[in-house]
Amino acid sequence: MKKTYKVEVDCANCAAKMEEAVKATAGVKDATLSFMTLKLKVEFEDGADVDAVMQEAVKNCKKVEDDCEIFL
Known part of the structure; x- marks a missing residue:
C-alpha cells in the first residue's frame, strides 16, 4: 500500500x-520526501499497520529534526 502525506x-x-x-x-x-512539494510518499510492507507505522515514523523524524511535522 502507498500513501502520501503533507509535511x-x-x-x-x-x-x-x-x-x-x-x-x-x-x-x-520505501519512502520519498520532496522538499519542493512538501509531500512524503510512503510504501508500506504487506500487512503493516499503517497508522502504527506512521506514528513510529513521526517519532523517528522528531529524533533527527525536532521542528518537523508530518500531517497524518
Whole structure:
C-alpha cells in the first residue's frame, strides 16, 4: 500500500534526514520526501499497520529534526 502525506520542514537537508528516518522505520518498504512539494510518499510492507507505522515514523523524524511535522 502507498500513501502520501503533507509535511512541514524548513530545509532540503532536513527533508533528507526525515526521508532516511522514515525509510528506517519498521513496516516501511520505501519512502520519498520532496522538499519542493512538501509531500512524503510512503510504501508500506504487506500487512503493516499503517497508522502504527506512521506514528513510529513521526517519532523517528522528531529524533533527527525536532521542528518537523508530518500531517497524518
